[in-house]
Amino acid sequence: MRIRWSDELVIASIQKRAEEHKPLYFQAVVNDDEKLTGAARRIFGSWDNALKAAGFDPQKVKRPNTEKRPRGYWSKDRVLQHIKDLHDKGIDLSSHSVQKIDGGLVGTAQELFGRWDEALKMAGINPSEVRKTKEWTPDKVVIQILKLYIAGEELNEQAVNRTRGDLYGAASTHFGSWQKAVEAASLDYGKIRRTNQWNKDKAIQYGIRATNLGLNLISLIQLDYRFKAAINSYFSSFGEFYQAVGWSPDNNKDIGRNRIREIRESEGLSQEELGRRIGTSSRTVGLYENGSVTPSLATALKLAKALDTTVENLFELE
Numbered sequence: 001m002r003i004r005w006s007d008e009l010v011i012a013s014i015q016k017r018a019e020e021h022k023p024l025y026f027q028a029v030v031n032d033d034e035k036l037t038g039a040a041r042r043i044f045g046s047w048d049n050a051l052k053a054a055g056f057d058p059q060k061v062k063r064p065n066t067e068k069r070p071r072g073y074w075s076k077d078r079v080l081q082h083i084k085d086l087h088d089k090g091i092d093l094s095s096h097s098v099q100k101i102d103g104g105l106v107g108t109a110q111e112l113f114g115r116w117d118e119a120l121k122m123a124g125i126n127p128s129e130v131r132k133t134k135e136w137t138p139d140k141v142v143i144q145i146l147k148l149y150i151a152g153e154e155l156n157e158q159a160v161n162r163t164r165g166d167l168y169g170a171a172s173t174h175f176g177s178w179q180k181a182v183e184a185a186s187l188d189y190g191k192i193r194r195t196n197q198w199n200k201d202k203a204i205q206y207g208i209r210a211t212n213l214g215l216n217l218i219s220l221i222q223l224d225y226r227f228k229a230a231i232n233s234y235f236s237s238f239g240e241f242y243q244a245v246g247w248s249p250d251n252n253k254d255i256g257r258n259r260i261r262e263i264r265e266s267e268g269l270s271q272e273e274l275g276r277r278i279g280t281s282s283r284t285v286g287l288y289e290n291g292s293v294t295p296s297l298a299t300a301l302k303l304a305k306a307l308d309t310t311v312e313n314l315f316e317l318e
Contacts, residue, residue: 005039007053008299012281014040014054024051024061031091055287074108076122083109083123093120136170138184145171145185155182155192200234203227207245217247258315261289263307277306 026047040050048058095116109119117127157178160168171181182189221228235241271282287293304311
């Protein structure tokens with residue numbers, strides 16, 4: 001089933017991991033849920049930004065330093081056992097990949113066995129087979145594209161270049177361009193290119209809707225980087241965009257303090273119930289209420305509907 005990722009879903013997924021006491025550092029999440037990290041980087045620009053949006057301090061959830069082990073911990077047997085454990089879990093055993101997971105293991109293996117390849121051999125693993133997993137061929141590129149397509153991943157060029165640089169580079173090497181690789185997989189590049197992307201009309205309609213609610217487009221553009229990117233793509237300047245939607249910067253109303261908690265409590269709703277009504281978690285509702293996270297226009301409309309009020313009444317427009 002294809003997942004339609006949104007900023008709210010990414011935030012809720014991160015918060016769910018925290019509630020389940022799962023690690024939030026990037027490599028751990030990649031190992032558990034690569035789609036989540038890919039969506040987070042597409043929507044928020046980086047995993048750290050996604051963590052901030054979910055209410056977490058990126059510096060406090062960095063990968064624990066697993067490289068520091070008690071003095072005398074490492075022995076040849078322990079190195080080989082760690083390698084075998086990673087192999088059993090299906091982890092890529094190229095030295096570059098293992099370095100990201102456990103640099104101490106790689107460094108110690110090189111000290112004790114001379115080379116990483118030699119440690120692999122002693123663990124009963126063929127180094128040439130490990131290297132083959134990293135060697136791209138035209139067929140492997142096509143198969144990977146189809147796998148991503150079936151899984152519902154975004155396949156437009158910008159998204160793949162950001163999240164799957166290895167695949168993007170291999171496609172360019174073997175086919176000359178990402179478009180030709182996609183077409184070699186018998187997919188319609190025109191449809192792939194437009195997946196989940198803005199267009200000029202969508203940007204204008206979004207702007208008109210925001211201005212009809214009395215929102216300040218300057219602030220909204222800064223809050224929604226996808227909206228900002230669309231304007232940069234389809235208009236020569238912000239002034240041209242403002243003119244297209246009939247808005248003037250003089251209409252200077254901004255989103256100020258919100259009344260979400262006040263109105264929710266007056267309606268007798270819990271954060272959990274409000275979260276269910278708008279399709280997010282109670283924790284995210286709390287972040288909206290205390291101002292840690294500013295909801296997108298679409299979410300603001302959902303909140304207003306769920307609370308039987310208007311966006312203008314929900315947010316103080318300054």
